[in-house]
Amino acid sequence: MKVLVAVKRVIDYNVKIRVKADNTGVETANVKMSMNPFDEIAVEEAIRMKEKGAATEIIAFSAGPAQCQETIRTALAMGADRGVLVQSDTELQPLAVAKLLKAVVDKEQPGLVIVGKQAIDDDSNQTGQMLAALLGWSQGTFANKLNVADGTAEVKREVDGGLENIKIKLPAVITTDLRLNEPRYASLPNIMKAKKKPIETLTADALGVDVAPRLKVLKVEEPPKRKAGIKVKTVAELVDKLRNEAGVI
Amino acid sequence: MAILVVAAHDGKTVRSNVANAVAAAGQMGSDVTVLVAGSNCAEAAKSAAALQGVAKVLQAEDAAYANWVAEDIAPLVVKLAPGYSHVVMAADSVGKNVAPRVAALLDVAQVSEAIQVVSPDTFVRPIYAGNAMATVQTADKIKVVTIRPTNFKAVAAGGSAPIEQIGGEGAKGLSSYVGAELSKSERPELTSAKIVISGGRGLASGENFKLLETLADKLGAGLGASRAAVDAGYVPNDYQVGQTGKVVAPDLYIAVGISGAIQHLAGMKDSKTIVAINKDEEAPIFQVADYGIVGDLFQIVPELTAAVEKK
Ligand SMILES: Cc1cc2nc3c(=O)[nH]c(=O)nc-3n(C[C@H](O)[C@H](O)[C@H](O)COP(=O)(O)OP(=O)(O)OC[C@H]3O[C@@H](n4cnc5c(N)ncnc54)[C@H](O)[C@@H]3O)c2cc1C
Numbered sequence: 389m390k391v392l393v394a395v396k397r398v399i400d401y402n403v404k405i406r407v408k409a410d411n412t413g414v415e416t417a418n419v420k421m422s423m424n425p426f427d428e429i430a431v432e433e434a435i436r437m438k439e440k441g442a443a444t445e446i447i448a449f450s451a452g453p454a455q456c457q458e459t460i461r462t463a464l465a466m467g468a469d470r471g472v473l474v475q476s477d478t479e480l481q482p483l484a485v486a487k488l489l490k491a492v493v494d495k496e497q498p499g500l501v502i503v504g505k506q507a508i509d510d511d512s513n514q515t516g517q518m519l520a521a522l523l524g525w526s527q528g529t530f531a532n533k534l535n536v537a538d539g540t541a542e543v544k545r546e547v548d549g550g551l552e553n554i555k556i557k558l559p560a561v562i563t564t565d566l567r568l569n570e571p572r573y574a575s576l577p578n579i580m581k582a583k584k585k586p587i588e589t590l591t592a593d594a595l596g597v598d599v600a601p602r603l604k605v606l607k608v609e610e611p612p613k614r615k616a617g618i619k620v621k622t623v624a625e626l627v628d629k630l631r632n633e634a635g636v637i
Numbered sequence: 638m639a640i641l642v643v644a645a646h647d648g649k650t651v652r653s654n655v656a657n658a659v660a661a662a663g664q665m666g667s668d669v670t671v672l673v674a675g676s677n678c679a680e681a682a683k684s685a686a687a688l689q690g691v692a693k694v695l696q697a698e699d700a701a702y703a704n705w706v707a708e709d710i711a712p713l714v715v716k717l718a719p720g721y722s723h724v725v726m727a728a729d730s731v732g733k734n735v736a737p738r739v740a741a742l743l744d745v746a747q748v749s750e751a752i753q754v755v756s757p758d759t760f761v762r763p764i765y766a767g768n769a770m771a772t773v774q775t776a777d778k779i780k781v782v783t784i785r786p787t788n789f790k791a792v793a794a795g796g797s798a799p800i801e802q803i804g805g806e807g808a809k810g811l812s813s814y815v816g817a818e819l820s821k822s823e824r825p826e827l828t829s830a831k832i833v834i835s836g837g838r839g840l841a842s843g844e845n846f847k848l849l850e851t852l853a854d855k856l857g858a859g860l861g862a863s864r865a866a867v868d869a870g871y872v873p874n875d876y877q878v879g880q881t882g883k884v885v886a887p888d889l890y891i892a893v894g895i896s897g898a899i900q901h902l903a904g905m906k907d908s909k910t911i912v913a914i915n916k917d918e919e920a921p922i923f924q925v926a927d928y929g930i931v932g933d934l935f936q937i938v939p940e941l942t943a944a945v946e947k948k
């Protein structure tokens with residue numbers, strides 16, 4: 389079974405982001421970019437499936453500008469077999485990404501697609517569910533544990549009250565949550581090997597997908613800042629403030 | 638046009654965040670219908686009908702809806718959607734699972750976690766863990782929106798909307814519910830508690846969370862945690878507060894042994910009053926805390942517990 393994983397290039401989670409002065413977005417020039425952390429978990433899960441013999445080939449997909457090649461290379465260095473880049477300089481929104489993924493699924497016929505539950509830049513938490521809908525497939529979202537066997541997947545999901553177990557038919561779309569696994573680091577020899585692995589470059593036009601944004605971003609602003617507070621010396625002082633100043637206990 | 642709010646429920650009552658979703662829907666239009674889909678969900682439908690601002694409740698009875706399987710609920714919502722200008726859900730684990738499936742089937746974009754309704758087609762939503770606020774406008778005919786409950790004041794009870802029975806669409810057979818492992822707790826639910834106490838890696842073990850439990854019981858507080866505490870196995874996953882966990886905005890948030898990473902702040906910085914207890918005076922959590930106390934939590938927390946006891 390082929391497994392397709394989506395890897396998104398995002399601003400590294402350690403970067404303190406800055407809103408552009410003209411309020412059109414956030415500053416991305418000269419900012420460290422990395423693979424979306426949830427997608428590292430997706431790649432790791434696919435590799436573990438391959439190591440167990442449950443997957444035969446891992447394809448890493450990314451959509452966006454040419455630099456997404458680097459993100460795909462990271463996935464290849466971790467252990468994916470080949471890459472597919474849908475190169476686009478338009479702002480790609482989740483529905484567009486889901487349609488591009490569907491086009492690649494139609495071509496490649498994987499038995500499983502693994503994506504992150506959310507990208508840490510736009511925080512949409514949509515793409516996987518949208519892809520499953522477009523394909524008419526089942527979805528195992530916010531996966532904490534995944535077990536694939538005999539045409540079904542058992543998924544333990546992270547939900548509001550704790551954990552939920554479901555059994556879904558394959559093919560399916562899985563979205564990863566934080567506790568699914570701990571992604572490996574790519575070793576130096578594997579980084580070298582990854583340079584030789586193939587990456588196919590496609591365009592939305594060639595795939596026949598309309599990627600025009602549906603949501604118009606009118607402005608992007610700084611959130612309101614919290615006023616700096618004070619340090620108290622003793623617990624007695626803290627309790628006094630909470631009772632008599634804030635009135636919260 | 639009318640607004641359709643899709644309600645999650647436990648069979649007896651709709652989730653408390655449905656009252657927040659109805660409030661948000663009321664800002665998008667005036668005619669709010671609530672869909673309660675389930676199996677034996679008459680009581681839940683009644684609880685929805687009792688919310689102020691609800692004009693009508695649709696009760697869809699079908700065994701397929703017993704466990705909120707997205708593959709089965711989405712087609713029902715999609716069938717109803719053309720009669721509405723908006724489909725609204727709370728951005729909890731049900732809304733996040735179902736709404737994008739509905740949006741894609743309708744071929745429309747989704748606005749995720751709106752925190753403000755600017756106008757019926759324009760919404761403010763946080764991006765980058767709340768470090769930027771985007772105002773987005775949608776031109777889609779049916780607008781699918783999830784809302785962040787803590788940003789909309791819940792409507793009160795006291796309504797009496799009519800309940801209309803509608804049929805279900807049956808099961809697709811793609812996904813089946815096996816069971817749940819839910820955290821049992823007598824304490825208030827994290828996202829609606831007035832006081833939340835969260836512990837981080839500084840607690841050093843699950844056993845030590847008992848310190849926080851004792852304090853929580855004294856204050857009638859809910860319990861939360863940082864990702865590090867969840868990853869380390871001190872507490873279950875549903876305790877996680879943050880960008881990729883739960884968003885809380887209680888009157889009082891007490892962060893104990895939590896450094897204050899942006900991903901954690903994203904889930905709690907809208908709290909009215911924030912207290913931080915940390916031994917490192919440079920910890921970033923102090924930058925958002927109204928009251929900080931530098932010191933060893935193992936000394937401070939028991940002291941605090943004793944102090945709140947004697948009123
Ligand atoms: C205010 C604002 C500013 C924006 N600015 C920019 C910008 O400057 N540049 C820009 O390119 N876009 C920009 N966008 C678009 C935004 O990044 C897209 O909406 C995004 O590609 C999809 O949303 P998401 O990643 O949050 O989806 P989610 O549904 O949260 O993503 C879930 C998963 O889907 C997969 N996935 C999503 N997108 C891709 C992808 N492109 N390639 C591979 N896998 C993917 C990943 O596995 C990811 O973990 C902006 C959007 C807004 C609202």
Ligand SMILES: Cc1cc2nc3c(=O)[nH]c(=O)nc-3n(C[C@H](O)[C@H](O)[C@H](O)COP(=O)(O)OP(=O)(O)OC[C@H]3O[C@@H](n4cnc5c(N)ncnc54)[C@H](O)[C@@H]3O)c2cc1C
Nearest residue numbers: 837838839863864865879880881882894895896901916934
């Ligand atoms: C994709 C992604 C998503 C994430 N999502 C989330 C999320 O939703 N929520 C979240 O919380 N994090 C999230 N994180 C993790 C986040 O970046 C931090 O790693 C995490 O919040 C740190 O948890 P912590 O503050 O408990 O631990 P640490 O950063 O290790 O801090 C522990 C603190 O305890 C203090 N301490 C230690 N001992 C004592 C003592 N005896 N007395 C008093 N103080 C003491 C220390 O001074 C320190 O400040 C995410 C990260 C990524 C990459």
